[in-house]
Structures are given as structure tokens and as C-alpha cells.
Amino acid sequence: MDPQLTEVSQQLERFKAAFVRKDYNTCSDLLSRLKVLLTKFTSLPPLFENTPNAAQELAIARDIYEHAVVLSVKTEDQDAFERDFFQLKPYYVDARNRLPPSPQENLILGLNLLRLLVQNRIAEFHTELELLSSATLDNPCIKHAVELEQSFMEGAYNRVLSARQTAPDATYVYFMDLLAKTIRDEIAGCSEKAYDYVSISDARQMLLFSSDQELLTYVNEEHPEWEVKDGFVVFQKAKETAPCKEIPSLQLINQTLSYARELERIV
């Protein structure tokens, strides 16, 4: 076996061990070393050279990046997630016919969809969705994300929140929490527009908090412009929106008529 490949697989084993141990710092160190090692392999994207060990190398590289993605979820690092996912993507898309499909694939794709949902990047979400085959769409992981998005769009926020319990994988929980936060922001935005004020208990229910304390912290952190007094949350609506400008119709009509008269005079 190629010494480099051996080295990579040994490192990967150590990485996996550390991962199981939940020693995420070691994991990050190992991962970056692995990535550097991977750059030596010419069979990997974007070159795709036909080296003798191409299949193994591809497989191992894909494995590494899949782990990297999962690791980033564990470390709750969204930037790293995005970075690693993009690097992983060519293995799914372009190397499809050189490698047996990965068991993790749908899980990771689903995670990515969730991430997009969380970051409220709906356009990209749909772009990703379009790239998936209809068979993949039936996969529970993907289906989960798709349904979430639908509920989210409809405004059926309670359905989104209850979906937390049906998450297909433990890694999803992180994003589901984040999603709850996103939803809360949405609801807050809507309430702000809809009401002048809301009672604290209603607000707590609406914003899906379990205690008033949580609500107050939230208001302090996210919406300092809200006012809490006398058991009510008062939304400081920008009431002073300027009244819609009137169309100067009479003036226009007069002008047009005078132009017509002038024109007639010239001819």
C-alpha cells in the first residue's frame, strides 16, 4: 500500500478515536493535518487523475470530509461546516461514478439543507434541492428538511418545533435548536408589525418560551427597543411612517392639455 495512503488512514483512525472520545480539539488538529496530506493526492478533485489507488484515496478523502462536517456540527462552527461541506460536495457530485455512494451522504445533505434553512438562505436551499434526484427526496433525512421548510414557509411554526422530536439523527438537534431561534425571530418580527402591545403571558406563549424570565432575557438581548411595562410588552412601532403621497393628477391633466394646445398651435 502507498505509504501516504497508509499515513492518511492511520491518522484517520486516530481522528475517529478522538472523535469517539469527544476530544474535539485533538480532532481539529488531526483534521487540518489530514487535509494537508490530502492535497498530495492527485486523484482527488479537481484533478481526478487515474492513479492506481484512486478509488481508495477518494473514499478515504470523502470519509475525512464527512467527518469534518460532522465535527463542525459538534463544535457548532457554521463557517467550518460550510467550508467542509463545499469541499466534500465534489465527492458526491463529480465522483459519483467512481465511488460507491456513501451511507452518510443523505445525512450530510440533509444537514446542509437545514443549515441553509437556519441561516435563512432560502434561495440556496432550493438550488440545492433542485440538484437532488427524486429518489433522494424520499430519504427521511432530506424529507425532514423539506417538510421543515414547507412548514416554515406556511408559518406553521409549531409544526417546525415539534419536528425536533422526529429528527432522523442526533446531529440534527443542533440545527433544530438554531431553527427554533430563527422561528422565534420570525414570530417576533410579525408580532411587532401586528400588535401595538401584547401581554407578557401571551408573548411568552407566542414566542415559545417556557418561562417569563427567558422571554425577558430575549427581549433584552435581541429587541432592546421593546418595552416591558405593566405586564405588557409594548412594541415601539414606527408609527410615523409618512402618509402616502398624493398623485398630483389635476396638475398633470392641466399640463398635458396645455401641451396639446401648444402643439396644435405650432402645426
Next chain:
Amino acid sequence: MAAAMVSSAGGLLAMLNEPQPTLKHHALSHLNNLVDRFWPEISTSVPIIESLYEDEEFDLHQRQLAALLVSKVFYYLGELNDSLSYALGAGAFFDVSEDTDYVHTLLAKAIDEYASLRSKAVESSEMVDIDPRLEAIVERMLGKCITDGKYQQAMGIALECRRLDKLEEAITKSDNVEGTLTYCINVSHSFVNRREYRHEVLSLLVEVYQKLPSPDYLSICQCLMFLDEPQGVATILEKLLRSDSKDDALLALQISFDLVENEHQAFLLSVRDRLPAPKTRPVEVAQAVETTATTNENLSGDVQMADDTPVTPAQTIVHETDPVDATYAERLTKIKGILSGETSIQLTLQFLYSHNKSDLLILKTIKQSVEMRNSVCHSATIYANAIMHAGTTVDTFLRENLDWLSRATNWAKFSATAGLGVIHRGHLQQGRSLMAPYLPQGGAGGGGSPYSEGGALYALGLIHANHGEGIKQFLRDSLRSTNVEVIQHGACLGLGLSALGTADEEIYDDVKSVLYTDSAVAGEAAGISMGLLLVGTATEKASEMLAYAHETQHEKIISSWYVFLGGLALGIALTVYGREEGADTLIEQMTRDQDPIIRYGGMYALALAYCGTANNKAIRQLLHFAVSDVSDDVRRTAVLALGFVLYSDPEQTPRIVSLLSESYNPHVRYGAALAVGISCAGTGLSEAISLLEPLTSDVVDFVRQGALIAMAMVMVQISEASDSRVGTFRRQLEKIILDKHEDTMSKMGAILASGILDAGGRNVTIRLLSKTKHDKVTAVIGLAVFSQFWYWYPLIYFISLAFSPTAFIGLNYDLKVPKFEFMSHAKPSLFEYPKPTTVPTSNTAAKLPTAVLSTSVKAKARAKKEAEQKANAEKASGAEKSVSESGSGKGKESADKEGDSMQVDSTATVEKKAAEPEAAFEILVNPARVVPAQEKYIKLLEDSRYVPVKVAPSGFVLLKDLREHEPEVLSLTDAPTSTASPATGAASATQGTTASAMAVDDEPQPPQAFEYAS
């Protein structure tokens, strides 16, 4: 494998954000390969890559890579400036040898940038910071071009960027140095606009030339002439002359002829004076030369004045010196003869005389149709005659119509007399004796009319134009000894012409005193004359003249004063000839002037300073004046001036003036017509003809006049076979001349046009550029003054200065014209002389139908010609046949055989010829008429006895004799000077003495039958 491509650069882009530099580098290098496909994706990440480039901690290598990547993305985004600045940052990664659009585009951009910076640095003489990286790229490119053998590219870039060091490198390293040098000379003439820079380039070229083991002296001397370095030329000539080889001597002679062709009198004279005399008897030669000169000057009344050809002194010396010096002395005299222009003038004269094909019938028709009392048309006819016979010495028409001629009075008489000068142009030896009857006879009022006397002086100037060594003194004396305005006028013009461009102080003072007499008539001539004297010198004197023009104009405002000031203004303009930027101050001063006539001169100054350069700035300025000036005169001249600026690039002119030719202002239309006429003269350019055609039937009479003249200038020597519109035009001219109701102005135009169309016995064309693409000073000046005929008709004669014979004249070592054949590989009819008009039935001339050139006439003419040919052929013995016939016969034969073998059965061809179609080529015999369009068809016969020193299709060409011991057959005898002397080698001895007897009415010898050398 097709699937083995990434579908997105997303992965790599993501990798750029990785913390490790190795990964970033990995991503960069892969992105760099993929950028051509994924630049849209990458473009969103450009800020990241830019920040990588700017990251100081990053490895230099990687930063450069990042720069390259950004540069490529910007290139695809169309942001070339940004792209270039990043490419510069990429350092060595930017590979100039890469064959991609990206690299090509950026290189072009870089070179443009660099060139503009460099020229800015040079022109504004302030320090411009040039990015050393930019310079490095350009240098890398140059280096690459040179190593790849793309020398022309390298030279082009080096020239553009003003890197003379690189230019030199490119030339010296090229595999064909001579070829590259020639190319470089051409390029520098056509693309280097700034005069000073061109000078630098040329001096570099000369330097390179001289380092060559076998330098191309022809080109060096051309360069040196441009640089105005007579000493260099003289040294080269001397070296060649002293050489043992006869070939070198031939080369020297050829160089001299080429130099003469550019008509730079002052330069030629100084070259001549710098040629050292033979060592052993230097004094004697100098004396001999001097004596010839002094005799010429002193014998003012003597008719035989210029008789002794320079051969004579040489002959005397040769006897006494040792052989080496003897040959040198002999050669030296030849060279001096050539450089003084005498040899070429003499040969041209002989050629024009012997090949004169002018059609007297045309003149006769004009004469008969012109009303007696219409003095304008009367003198126009005289002008036409003079132009038609320019340089041929054939004055039959005048002699036959002395009665008619005598109707000319006053200024008409002046021009009639001056016309003789045009006819005898270049007849240096005989000029004085011919004009003697008309010249002022010792002291004022010797009996003759002042008009004819003045005319005669003008005529002398025309005869000696640009070669006035011998006549200057006489003209000066005449000028001094008279107070008559008319004679002063003639003398001034004569002096200006003969001393063209010499800037002779004494003459200048004489002429200036005439100017200060404040006489309109004489002053005009004096103004022009001063201009002629100072052509191209751009001295202080121009400002002096300008000041005078200002001083006088306030006092007198009469119409003739306008003429005077016009002359003066033109004179000022002449002084800045060819100075380009050097003349800008004066031009600025003149064009800003309040007085329109000075601005008018300013237009001429612009025209002449930038003549033939096609300089954009000058064109822009002229166009501006053409549409914005308040004075019609200025507008007309501004448009006309375009013709001068653009003559080196005739295709441009019709395009540029096409809009102006449709102007509502007739003056602008007139100017447009003449501009096309001037710049496209002799080219027969189709666009030019199309532009002029509608103008010839313009509603305004003087526009028609201008258009007719311009058309004639364009069509000169174009045969009907090559452009049918020539025939149409001839018929149109005839119709206008015969039409009683036509305006005088356009009638005059038509008469002049028919003169120009058949100028110089149908053997000359109007040419403003020599074959080496130099401006012909005399020709340009001639046309400029000619265009002034708007104010002063006698100036029409200046057009004769622009005529140059369309001839191939091959010369042997003795400067004789040996019999020599060559081939014109085109149908003879394409370039033949126009058919002569037929004799009209005796007394119905006035009612002559317009269509003279009907087909029946043609057929008749052809039949006649064939009959002649047959007669000729029969006269010749079995193996000999007439020239044209053998040509046509062989053309057919060889075409059949598809080979070039020249052996043909002569009797068979003679019989066949009548039914044969036209031959595909014809054989010409030295000296032959070769019209400009024909030049590209000229080929030499392979087994010829003579080999030209320089391959040239026309002009004077020296021939190397491969069989020196065989007797030579000389074909051009000294026709106009003596009864044809038999072909002998010793002609030189007799030449001097036979020169005096002049037999004008001698018929040229019929072409002799010749033997075909197989």
C-alpha cells in the same frame, strides 16, 4: 473521462478560507487552472483572493499566484486596467509566451500602456514614472519575440515604445538583417509620426547598417539623406568609387540616381561639394569644375553657356594620372554629373522627346472651338499646350500657330512666353538660347514687350527648376537691372524656381528688396520666390515676412493687394515645408491671425509642414477650419490642404473629404475636389473618381473647373482599358470645350484638364512620393504653388514641377542606354497610350460630333497600326521581328506550351497574329514607358545580358553588363540634341560638341527591329 471534471469551483473556493497556508496555496494553484471555466463563480470570491495577494505574511510565491488569479478574473470581467495591474503583481507567473487570449490581450494592453507612457515621457520631457514591472513585462515580450524569430513584431513594439536599444538588438539578431532593416525603414516612415524621433530611429539604422559586413549602401544613403547628412553620403560614395570593382562604381551611380529622384537640391549640392577630388591632381579638377561653373555664370549673353558637360574636364585629367586615380576621376565626374541632376534631366529629356505621343489634334480642336475674344480660354489653351508638351521640347503647335498666338496680349503674352519654359523644361544646355529672342536685351526697354521679357525669365526658371546653378546669376542680374513690375515678377519667380530650397542669402536680399517696393504684382512673385528659396528652412525670415505682411495690409486694401498678400502668405508657408512639429509656433501664429489672408497662408503652412505625414493633429485642425472659418478662402484652402497632408495615403482622402464634397459652400466643394486631385494624383483610384464625377457637373462654375482639373490629375496616364471612366471623361471634356454656352470658368477647367490628362507627351505622371517613399520636395512645392492659380493664372505652370516621367531607363557603366529587354506581364492594352484622335474632315471641325473615339475609329487605328507592324516585320530579316509583334506572338505560344521558353518560329507567328487574341504580356525595350500601375507586372528576362544593380520597376536603373566584351547596342540616342549619332562606345567624346545643334523637328527614330537573344 469526461465525467472526471469538477462541476463547480465551490470546493476550492471554500478551501481558500482554510486557516492553513498550504491549503490556500493548493486551492489557488488549482483555481488558477480552472479559472477559464469557473471565473463567474470565482468572481464572487475575488475580495478573498485579493486579500491573499495583499497579505504581507503570505509567501511571495503565493501572493503572485493570487495576483495572477485575480488578474485573470478581471480579464474575464472586462476590467482590463485592473487586470493589468494585478498581472504586473504576478511577476514571473505572468508568462508572456503563453498562447492564450488572456495573455495576448494583456500583452497588447501592457505594450500600449508602456508605449503611451514612454512617448509621454519623451514628448513632455518631464519624468513620468514608469512601473518597472511594466517595463519588465514589455522587455520580456521583446526578448521572447526576438528568440522566437518574430523580428518584425519585436521591431514594431520597440519602435512604439521608443526603445531604440531593443530595436537595435532585434535588428542585429535577426537572421536577415538587410530585410529587417528595409522593413524598419518603411515602418519608420509610415508609422513614426514625430520627426525628431524618426530622426533618432534613422540614425540608429544607419549605425546598424554600417556595422554590417556588406552594407546596403542604397538604403543607408536614403537614410542619410533624410537625416540631412551629406558628409556620410559623400564618404560612402567615395569609398565605392575608389573600389576596384566596377560593380561598386555602378552601385555608387545608382545611389546618386536614387538621391536625385528625391529632388533635394541643397542636399545634393552639398554632397557633390564634399566629394573629394582625385589625390594626385586635386587642384586641377577643382579648377576645372570651377571654370565650368564660372563660365556658366559669367557668360551671361553667351548662348552656348551650359554647353560643356562635366565630362570634359574629366577627360583632360584622365590622360595624365595613374590608372587608379584615373578611374576614380572618371567615375567622380559621372557622379557629379548625376548629383547635379544634369544626367538624369538629360536622359529624361531624351526619353520624353523620343517617346512623345501627344495628340496635336486635341489642341487643334480646342483652339478652333475657343472663341477668339475669350482671352481666358485663349491662354488656357496655351497653358494646356505647355502642359501637354512639358519637357518634350516639342513646340510644333506654337510654331504652327504663330498668328493665333500673337493675339495674346499683356499677361497672356507673359504666360505664352513662360509656356516655352515648361515645354523645354530640363533643357539645361539649350534653355538660354531658346529663350534668347524674348529675354530683356541689355538694359531696360530693349524693344521687346515687358510681358514677354518677364515671361521669358519665368520660363528660364521653369527650365532650370531646382537645378539653377547655371542660371541664377543671370536671373539676378536681370532682376537688378529692371524696374518694370512685370519683368521683376518674372525674374522673381524664375529665381525662386532655379534656386529652390538653397536659402541663398544674396538672392534672398535681392528678392526682398523687390518685395519692399510695395508693388502688388512684383511683390506677389517676390513673396512666393522667397518662400521657394527658403523651402523647409523654417528660419527667422518667415517671421520677418509675416511681420511685413501685417505692416502693409492696413494701408492698402485693393483687390490686387489681396493677390500680393496671398503670394506672401504662401511664401511664408513654403518655408516650413516638412518641419512638422517644428512649425507649430508659426502655424499657430498664422491661423490665429485676424486677417483671413494670413489664415489662408496658415492653411498652406499646415499643409506643407505636415505634408505626406497623415498626421492626425493636422487633419483635425484642417477639418476644423474647413467648417468653422468665416472666410471662404480659408475654408477652401483648409480642405485643399488635406490633400497635401494625406498624399502618402491616397485611399484615405476620398473618405475624409467625401462629406465636405457635399457641402453647401461651393468653396469647400472646390477644395474637396482639389484635395482629392492632389493626394490621389496619378493613382486612378476608383473612389476618387467616383467622388469627383458628380462634382464635374456641379451647379457652380468654379467647382466644375476644380473638379475637372482634379479628375485629370487623378486620371493622368490611366488607360481606358483599365478604367472605362477615363474615356467617358475625355468625351466629357471635349463636350464642354465644344459647348458654346458653357461658362468660361469650367471651359478653362476643361481645357487645362485635357492638358494635364495628356501631360508631358503622355509620358509623365504626377507623383509626390519617390519610389523610396520620400517626399519629392519639388513636386509638392510645385503643386502647392499651382493650387494658388485661383488668384494668379501664370502659376499654373508650377504643376510641371510635379511631373515625373514614367519610364524605365536602364543605364550601363558609361551612363548610356543600352538595348535591353524586359517583360511587362500584363495585357498590353491595359497600359498603352490612348488612341490618337482622328483627323476631322477638313472644315467641319467646329461641328465635330462628340464621340470621336467610336469603335470604328478604334478599329481603323488598330488596322493602321497592324499594317505598320506588318511592314516593320517584313522589313526585318527572318530572325528579326518588330517588338510588339514578337511579344504578342510569343505570349500566345508560351501560353499554349505552358512554359516560358522563348524559342518561337517567327514566320509562323507573323502569319497567325491577325486572328490572335490579345497577348498576355509584352516585351518592352529600354528605355520604356512604364506607368505606375504597370510596375508590378515588370519582370526581367532570365537570360538577359544585363542585370540591374537594384531591382526596380521604373526610374533610372544601372545595369551590370554580363558580357562586357561584346559590342553594345545603344537604343536611346541623343535625339533632341543632335541628329541621331550611331551607337558607339565613344559617344562621350563627341557629346559635348554635338549638344549645341538642336533639331526640334526631328522625328523620333522608329523602334528598331531587334534580334531576340534566346
